[in-house]
Amino acid sequence: MMSHESPSEAPTAPHSNVHPRLLDNLNPEQLRAITLGHESALVLAGAGSGKTRVLTTRIAFLIQSGQATPGSILAVTFTNKAAKEMLTRLSAMMPINTRGMWVGTFHGLCNRLLRAHHRDANLPQTFQILDSADQQSAIKRLMKTLNIDDEKFKPKEMAWFINGAKDQGLRANMVEAKDEFTRRQVEFYQAYDEQCQREGVVDFAELLLRCQELLAKNPALLEHYRSRFKFILVDEFQDTNRLQYQWIQLLAGKDTAVFGVGDDDQSIYAFRGAEAANMRDFQRDFARGNVIKLEQNYRSQGNILDAANAVIANNKDRLGKNLWTDEGKGEPIRIYAASTDADEAQFVIDEVCALHREGKNLSAMALLYRSNAQSRVLEHTLFRAGVAYRVYGGLRFFERMEVKHALAYLRLAGNPADDGAFSRVVNFPPRGIGARSVEQVQAFAVRYGVSLYEAALNGIAQNTITGRSAAAIGTFLRVIEGLKSSGDARLSLAELVDEALEKSGMKSHYTAEREGADRLENLAELVTACAQFEETYEGEDSPLVGFLTHASLEAGDHEAAVNDDALQLMTVHAAKGLEFDHVFLGGLEEGLFPHENSLSDFAGVEEERRLMYVAITRARKRLYLSYAGQRMLHGQTRYGIVSRFLDEIPAPLCKFIVMPEKQAAYGGSGGGYSWGNNQAGARGSYGSAHNERRSVSGGGAGSYTGFNQTIPKDENAVEYGREGAPDVSRANFETAKKDALPFGIGQNVNHAKFGDGVVLAFEGRGTDARVQVKFRREGTKWLALQYAKLTVLA
């Protein structure tokens, strides 16, 4: 194998200006991908294989070798973070300005195209972008005006339906409605699009769809961009949805080389429309066998990679790839079987503290979990232990209520037709405009087919809207009018926001409120953000439009200040693309990970397995995997069994962690270990120094073993391999519980009344045992095992 240290002799174009060090330290595959000529290719880039480096170096190479000008390159990513990273790395590599280059997210680039050609796209120049929450409220509002039963049609599902259709590139008239329910949804989709058009707003999916239509309907325009972009580079190709794929197809002319980079094994966003199958299509439509695999991993040590490879090998639907490293095996994977979720949390945090005492940074460690709800126990334990931590996820800056309120004033000033913004702040802060007054305005708006703003204006002028509320509405309108003229008078953005906060009464409202201090602080930050934005803003739209777009498209960071050393807590999804020296992955139980909602179909389980793959490959040096026999979920105690994914990791890679006391209890007994819980034991003296083991073997429904666990004191508490250590395998568990529960998760069963179904979960035991079954026709039900007559099917 050629060492990746050796300097490479790259085929560069004659008269090229390629920096002598640009192609240093690349492995042969990376080098090949980077120095490809003007041709399309698919790069299958495994986790930690230097994907971003390949992408950015290729751009630099194309420019330096004279094959491309910055203006002929289009690079598209999914997140702003990735786009920013690409630009940062590029400007570090090259002295040239990156401004002429089109590097951005799908949404950002589409926005740019739509603004530039707003007339052709049939949009106002100042169109605003709805984020998911805005879209949701727009849908609710429309459902109300159309008198749609929101019991039958949930706004959330409606949004899901519309976005799903748009993600596939389908307008309402293109959606096939097989049943009455779908027909109503399609009808609503149409009405929703009309409302958005009236109000001059577009949702996220619309940005892409409208852009696609813009190009498809304007041959001259399309030709212009096709001849301009000679090179298109697409990051995270496995995350593209159908529409994004169509968009790429459209934009790529005959002379465009499309460079797609992705990893089908890391496709974890099917639930939001991503189609990893696009990678297959891309091979067919563009790459035509021009596929380069990056399999050398520069992140994780051998055992970790072996575990990841072993797990993902169980997936059928793969393009195929195997990670390797020349860095050595490293440490074994540590596995801990906890009795309860609290026990699991305690173990994890004790290990974290131990590592921290050894001098490891907290920020180099991450606690990963499948679902956000799992963070609670961890946070609780961390708080008690006084460990600095940071949870990813949650509200971002521009999603905060007070910030959205403030922005709504600006939006209304920029576009009075924005009924969403109007509804949001017409009575915020409260100024005595109740539901009845708003209804009056609404009625007027519907009758004359005008915006709420206009309706309010005219309604008052014509005395159609009267009474106490008329005065209050008048006050509100004057605030907006004032902002409009301040905007026209070219007040700076920061001044404009400040005026909005002042005149709207938001400032005094939050000053008066007991818990308004944080909100005021955020609003002050908004003013600062405006000032900063305006300072560096170079776009062609007005700063106001630019800022509002920025707020919708980049809701702000989840990230903490870079400097503080805090333990990182996040979902596996959120961890994608990140890496940590030490990773703890908890909750490895059937029903949790893989999640029970994904168990009923094959594709679902495979996606969960890819998620597991992503989780494992986050770790550089040390990986801990843990699970708990008992866990509090939705206010109920659930008894789990160990995740199938854990079983898929070869035992020789693992080290099963056992407490000293437990070792004594089990040592040499040669198996007979089962886990799960004895309720009395578990509820008893958690954390007690004395270990109590209760075994009720052979007791039918009671054949569970419960134990308390204490904290590992030293490395000696750990045994290597499976020898002598308790067998925590799923197979062993199944044996132990067999007489108690005749069903395994995933078991096909038949019920006399409900028909065929599949077992999703179970809990309790003996006469309390209940099984959750997803029936093909009747949906998901919990059944008491004692009464439900279930037949086990093959």
Added chain:
DNA sequence: TCAGAGGTAATTTTT
């Protein structure tokens, strides 16, 4: 208009 009661649903998430 607002606070509090009561009902309900509860993966994963970027733009």
Added chain:
DNA sequence: TTACCTCTGA
């Protein structure tokens, strides 16, 4: 359990 939503009564 808890967070979020809607409804109700003052």
